[in-house]
Amino acid sequence: MNALSTSAVVTRFAPSPTGRLHVGNIRTALLNWLAARKFGGQFLLRLDDTDITRSTEEFAQSIRDDLSWLGMTPDGETRQSDRLDRYAEVLEQLAAAGHAYPAYETPEELDLKRKVLLARGKPPVYDRSALSLSATDRARLEAEGRTPHWRFRLSPDLPHRWEDLVRGPSHIDPASLSDPVIRRADGSWLYMLPSVIDDIDMGVTHVLRGEDHVTNTGIQLQMFAALGHPAPAFGHAPLLTGTEGKLSKRLGSIGVADFRDAGIEPLAVKALLARLGTSLPVEPVTSDAPLIEAFDLAHLGRAHPRFDEAELASLNAKILHALPYADVRDRVSLSEAEWLAVRGNIRTLAEAEEWKRIILGPEAPDPQPEEANYLGEAASLLETLEMGPETWGKLTTALAERTGRQGKSLFLPLRLALTGRASGPDMAALLPLIGRDRAVARLRRH
Numbered sequence: 378m379n380a381l382s383t384s385a386v387v388t389r390f391a392p393s394p395t396g397r398l399h400v401g402n403i404r405t406a407l408l409n410w411l412a413a414r415k416f417g418g419q420f421l422l423r424l425d426d427t428d429i430t431r432s433t434e435e436f437a438q439s440i441r442d443d444l445s446w447l448g449m450t451p452d453g454e455t456r457q458s459d460r461l462d463r464y465a466e467v468l469e470q471l472a473a474a475g476h477a478y479p480a481y482e483t484p485e486e487l488d489l490k491r492k493v494l495l496a497r498g499k500p501p502v503y504d505r506s507a508l509s510l511s512a513t514d515r516a517r518l519e520a521e522g523r524t525p526h527w528r529f530r531l532s533p534d535l536p537h538r539w540e541d542l543v544r545g546p547s548h549i550d551p552a553s554l555s556d557p558v559i560r561r562a563d564g565s566w567l568y569m570l571p572s573v574i575d576d577i578d579m580g581v582t583h584v585l586r587g588e589d590h591v592t593n594t595g596i597q598l599q600m601f602a603a604l605g606h607p608a609p610a611f612g613h614a615p616l617l618t619g620t621e622g623k624l625s626k627r628l629g630s631i632g633v634a635d636f637r638d639a640g641i642e643p644l645a646v647k648a649l650l651a652r653l654g655t656s657l658p659v660e661p662v663t664s665d666a667p668l669i670e671a672f673d674l675a676h677l678g679r680a681h682p683r684f685d686e687a688e689l690a691s692l693n694a695k696i697l698h699a700l701p702y703a704d705v706r707d708r709v710s711l712s713e714a715e716w717l718a719v720r721g722n723i724r725t726l727a728e729a730e731e732w733k734r735i736i737l738g739p740e741a742p743d744p745q746p747e748e749a750n751y752l753g754e755a756a757s758l759l760e761t762l763e764m765g766p767e768t769w770g771k772l773t774t775a776l777a778e779r780t781g782r783q784g785k786s787l788f789l790p791l792r793l794a795l796t797g798r799a800s801g802p803d804m805a806a807l808l809p810l811i812g813r814d815r816a817v818a819r820l821r822r823h
């Protein structure tokens with residue numbers, strides 16, 4: 378982050394409520410949340426809902442819910458549809474200062490202009506013919522029933538260079554771009570100008586977003602300057618790719634609902650996305666704190682990081698293996714001793730519940746008739762032993778002495794009889810949790 382970072386940092390996450398969040402949006406939200414948390418600032422949610430035909434309250438709510446599930450509840454919220462009067466007021470100001478102008482071409486006319494330019498081998502940049510219209514011309518066009526759309530006038534005299542927090546020195550060439558349409562003829566707003574007005578009014582200090590916005594940033598820098606306001610700092614992260622390559626459909630749809638269904642912890646999502654594409658390792662952290670502490674946009678590289686669901690699942694398991702009971706007690710039915718016994722063998726919390734069921738029974742393990750004598754002997758021995766952490770060791774040592782068994786033939790029939798599974802948590806920890814009565818009954822079932 379730049380020098381602003383010691384003063385109050387204000388970041389924002391600005392999704393359009395036209396769909397659920399996907400992993401790419403979640404990463405953008407995370408970068409903004411990490412920056413705000415690291416510098417004790419504010420993380421704001423801005424709902425970009427100027428497209429009233431596609432924006433819905435259900436999607437807005439799903440965005441809030443997803444952020445809350447991720448543990449990234451915003452410190453405030455605004456929505457663009459509440460601010461339309463403000464945008465109109467600022468457009469008037471820009472028009473009065475010559476930074477914005479009305480244009481009357483129909484989409485068909487614009488399309489034709491573009492085709493002509495392309496046919497001549499020229500870039501399809503808008504020719505600004507609207508700028509040469511006189512007041513009389515405009516009155517005539519309006520009398521014909523045309524309503525103008527509005528364009529922002531790009532200028533080589535306005536700033537167009539910035540020090541990107543991820544990409545370093547960056548710029549656009551204002552002459553190579555068409556003056557962007559900021560308001561349509563039907564009065565609706567395009568994204569570009571409202572975003573700048575909001576960033577000013579919300580006191581946003583840092584705009585962190587995907588690199589698909591780099592050109593927008595150059596244009597928006599000009600808008601900040603035209604409005605006489607210093608621009609925030611900008612950082613553009615390379616976009617994620619999927620395991621099957623860049624245009625992965627899966628990546629565009631995978632989100633919190635999938636994570637939840639797969640038993641992925643919010644912390645695992647954050648731990649992976651915070652480090653993906655950075656020079657820091659992906660680590661099985663047990664809280665947000667190390668992610669916040671180590672956060673620095675300077676660690677982000679320029680390559681497109683690959684998001685891999687298998688990597689997320691394996692990170693999730695590693696995080697669970699180390700998670701203290703206090704962090705799961707509200708979400709599991711296990712006691713602390715049960716949690717500590719099983720956490721090293723699970724990939725999801727649901728699997729911890731499976732082990733709880735196995736501890737309590739009733740389990741119906743596969744019968745092992747050929748082991749009936751051995752298991753009966755184990756049951757009789759167990760009846761004489763005090764139950765505690767050493768019981769398993771004592772039981773198996775005594776059985777080894779009496780039967781001459783060792784290794785798998787010593788342990789596996791016992792494990793199968795007691796848990797119904799060939800592998801799992803350390804039996805020394807599991808046996809006291811199963812308890813003597815249940816254990817003896819399971820051993821005698823043969």
Ligand code: GLU
Binds near residue numbers: 568
């Ligand atoms: N609504 C825009 C988007 O989702 C916001 C971009 C921005 O961060 O300014 O792409």
